[in-house]
Amino acid sequence: MSCNASVTCLHLSSLKGAEKAPVHLMPCEIEHTGHAQVSQYFTATTKENKKDKTVSFRGRGLKGQEISCPQGHTGLVLKEVDRHGSDQEDRKVKVTSVFDKLTYWNLETPPTSDDIVVMAMDWPELAEAIHGTIED
Amino acid sequence: MDLKQFEADNSGSFRLASRIPDVCRTEDCCLGVDEAGRGPVLDSGPMVYGICFCPVSKKEELKDLKVADSKTLNEAERENLFQKLDEAQSYVGWALQILSPNMISTSMLQRTKYNLNALSHDTAIGLIQYALDSGVQLKEVYVDTVGPAEKYEEKLSQRFPGIQVTVRPKADSLFPVVSAASICAKVARDRVVKGWNFAEDLGEMDADYGSGYPNDPKTKEWLLKYLDPVFGYPQFVRFSWSTAQTLMDSKAVPVHWFEDKRDKLSFAAQRQNNRSMLSYFSASAEGDRAQQTHRFFSERRLKSLKSL
Numbered sequence: 472m473s474c475n476a477s478v479t480c481l482h483l484s485s486l487k488g489a490e491k492a493p494v495h496l497m498p499c500e501i502e503h504t505g506h507a508q509v510s511q512y513f514t515a516t517t518k519e520n521k522k523d524k525t526v527s528f529r530g531r532g533l534k535g536q537e538i539s540c541p542q543g544h545t546g547l548v549l550k551e552v553d554r555h556g557s558d559q560e561d562r563k564v565k566v567t568s569v570f571d572k573l574t575y576w577n578l579e580t581p582p583t584s585d586d587i588v589v590m591a592m593d594w595p596e597l598a599e600a601i602h603g604t605i606e607d
Numbered sequence: 608m609d610l611k612q613f614e615a616d617n618s619g620s621f622r623l624a625s626r627i628p629d630v631c632r633t634e635d636c637c638l639g640v641d642e643a644g645r646g647p648v649l650d651s652g653p654m655v656y657g658i659c660f661c662p663v664s665k666k667e668e669l670k671d672l673k674v675a676d677s678k679t680l681n682e683a684e685r686e687n688l689f690q691k692l693d694e695a696q697s698y699v700g701w702a703l704q705i706l707s708p709n710m711i712s713t714s715m716l717q718r719t720k721y722n723l724n725a726l727s728h729d730t731a732i733g734l735i736q737y738a739l740d741s742g743v744q745l746k747e748v749y750v751d752t753v754g755p756a757e758k759y760e761e762k763l764s765q766r767f768p769g770i771q772v773t774v775r776p777k778a779d780s781l782f783p784v785v786s787a788a789s790i791c792a793k794v795a796r797d798r799v800v801k802g803w804n805f806a807e808d809l810g811e812m813d814a815d816y817g818s819g820y821p822n823d824p825k826t827k828e829w830l831l832k833y834l835d836p837v838f839g840y841p842q843f844v845r846f847s848w849s850t851a852q853t854l855m856d857s858k859a860v861p862v863h864w865f866e867d868k869r870d871k872l873s874f875a876a877q878r879q880n881n882r883s884m885l886s887y888f889s890a891s892a893e894g895d896r897a898q899q900t901h902r903f904f905s906e907r908r909l910k911s912l913k914s915l
Binding site: 498501502503508510511513515516528532578579590591594 | 618709712713716717718806807808809835836837838839841842845846847851855860861862863864865866903904906907908909
């Protein structure tokens, strides 16, 4: 990944030790980076229904469903490695966990195939169709 | 009163009812409606709506059960009175609707706001309808109210034609059937609060949260102790109540729901679209330059990622 002068490096070695982790895409921005009691509060109260999953977060009802990463793609959870000096434009990240599926949550509305994140998963297949090599 | 089903899944709304006494299906009956756990001071545990009904001819006998003075009773005394009502099951019937704090929070905080009055009225109507559907020959209904009595009385009278509806504040001190309903509701709430099963996996949770009223120092202490910076509280707490909101505003991390952002976005987009007619006559390609990303990508919020 690069633009102009700065470069962001991904330490591929970190990929080896990375474990699969459950990932949730929330319909809100939580001003917090770090540890949270997800299994205790969130996973423990999630209900698995026939058509979707339901849970509440801060008293608001969420409806979600699980989707898979597009074929040939892996989800990565990245963490930035210490920035020693702020004058360094280059940045380093490592992989803390991987995922091949995630649960996305809508605020109150049931999940459907029209949801943005579901539609976004169309791109890799379409890109392949547009840009992929054609065998003669 | 078998609350096992609710204790197993305490995140929604749950109805519980006694057997319908045979006489209630043949004789004219009166019915009282009251609730427990509603008032503006409460912010945890369930809200319980209760109805209690008996034949009009048995009004005096109900009065003799001394259910009339329910306001100043303690938990043990309430249990006692409920026992008496239970013993009178040959002519007294009851039904309850237990609204979990989770259901209250999500209803009141949802985008199409469902306020507490509407929730209360609908619950009461549901219970009265249940009595009618069960064959109770209702002729008189007495309801306790916190909101404006006249409007509520009119609403219920229209909803239940042929029934004499009386809505009064402090109806539990005026009509024994309402007092009886109040006892049932309060006892159910006491038991639910006592037996609350925390779905959250929080290890050894201090079950002593006091009464659930925020002016109870035990409750205040509990609320402070169990505030999680990300999640706020377990589902036992009503997030829609200002006590919980205030504590979270000051001690929990801020959370911004995308509904607001999206509304702001569409408003800005609207302004952009309201271009002057004259702009269509100018040869400038300014409008075109802004449209660099294909709609396929913007619709899917896909962006070329250049940096973190």
